[in-house]
Amino acid sequence: MPDAADPAPMNARRKFRREGEERRRQDLIEATLDSVAEYGLQGATLRTIALRAGVTAGLIRHYFPGKEELLQEAYTALVGRMTEQAKAALVMEDASPRQRLAAFVTANLNAPIIDARVFSLWATFIGRAGSDPTLARAHREGYLGFRNEVEAVVAEVLAAEQRKPDANELRHHAIAINAIIDGLWIEGCLAGEMFSPGELAAIGIKAVEAELGLVPEREEDQ
Amino acid sequence: MPDAADPAPMNARRKFRREGEERRRQDLIEATLDSVAEYGLQGATLRTIALRAGVTAGLIRHYFPGKEELLQEAYTALVGRMTEQAKAALVMEDASPRQRLAAFVTANLNAPIIDARVFSLWATFIGRAGSDPTLARAHREGYLGFRNEVEAVVAEVLAAEQRKPDANELRHHAIAINAIIDGLWIEGCLAGEMFSPGELAAIGIKAVEAELGLVPEREEDQ
C-alpha cells in the first residue's frame, strides 16, 4: 500500500533504522504477543507481527529460525514475566508471614496480573500444551515454581502459629491456595467488571485464611 | 490427471452413505472438537475436520454457512455438555445439602470433567473470548449458570446449619467456591498424574468446607 498523495517517487524503498539486536528481538517478541492476544494463534501471521513491530516480514527470519521458535520464545518470555511479577510481591521485609501471604494474594488479584490480555495469551498458549511438549514443560516449570513459593509462605505462616504440619498437609494447603488464586484470577480476567475494586483480593484472602484455619483478624488490626 | 497404466478404475468416485442430517451435523461438530483439541484452531482446517468425520471438505458447507459458524456451534456444544455434566451431580435425592455439595465438588474433580482434551478445548476457545463477543457471551452464560448453582447449594448448606448469610456473603462464598473448583480443575487437567486418585476431590471438599466454616465431620460419619 503506497501512500497515494506523495510527490516523492512512488516506489521508493522504505526507509529504515538499524536497531540493536536485543532491542529488535524484544520488539518482535512483544509484537508477537500483541498479535496472539488480539487475533489468536491463527491470526498471528508473520506479516501481522512484522507490521506491528514496524518492520517487514522477512526480517523475522533474520532473528528467528522460524515462526515456531518465535512463538516459543514469546511464550517463555510471557511466563517469565508472569511468575516474576507474582513472586515480587513476596519480598517484603519486616512483615509477618501472614501479612506477606495476604500481600501475595492481593498482588495476584489486581492489575497488572489481573489483565485480559495476559489471560488471553495464557489461555491461547496453554491450550496447546497438551500437544506441544515444549509449551507443556514451560508451563510445568512455572507452575511448580509458583506452588513452591506458596508452600514456603504457608510453612512460615503455620510455623508462626506454632503449628507443625506434615509434608502432605503442607502440599495440600499449597495446592488448594494455588487453586484459589488461579480460579479467582480467571474470574477477574474474564469478568473484571463484575467485581468491585479489591473485592477479589478480599475474597481470596478470606478463602486462603479459611483454608489454613487462621482465625479472622479483628477490624482494627487490619 | 488420469492414471494411464491401470486396468482397474483408479479414479473411481468414492463410495458414501447418506446419514441423517442431525447425525451428520453432530459428527461434524465432534470432528471439529477433536481437531481443535489436537491441532489447535490453526490446525483445525476444513480438510482436517472432514477427514476425521469421514467425509470430504465440501460437505461441511452443506451443513454450515462457513467455518466460523461451525466453530461457534462446536463451542456452544462444548460448554453445554460441560455445564450439563457438572450440574448433573447436584440432582441427588434424599441427601443432605452438605452431602450434595461434596458430591458436586467430587464430580467436578474427577473424570470425565477432569479431562485433558476438554481442558485444551476450553483454553483454546476461551483465549479468543476477549476479541470474539459470541464466545464471550457463551462463556459468560455458562459461568453465571454454574455460579448460581453453587450459590443455591451453599444457601441450602448454610440454612441447614441455622446460619442466615446475607446476599453479599452468599455471593462471596459462591465466587470463592467456584474459584476453588476451577483452580483444582485446571491443575488436574494439566497435571493429572501429579495427584493420586481422589486426592483433588479431597482437597477440594476440605477447602470448600473451610470456606463455609463447616466443622470437619468425624471419621466414621464420612
Add this chain to the structure above:
DNA sequence: GGCCTTGTTATGCAAGTGTATAAATAGCCT
C-alpha cells in the same frame, strides 16, 4: 568522504486455506 558489512526491504514461490460450483450417486417414493 568512500567503502563494506549486514541489517533490512522487496519480490517470488510452493503449499495450504476457505469458498464456490459442477458432477455424480444413494436411497426414498411411487
Add this chain to the structure above:
DNA sequence: AGGCTATTTATACACTTGCATAACAAGGCC
C-alpha cells in the same frame, strides 16, 4: 424397478501463509 432429489464427492480458484533469495542502504570504520 426406475426416476428424482438432495446429499455427497470432486474440481477449481483466489487468496494467504511461511519460507527462500536477491536487491538495497544504514551506519561504523579507515
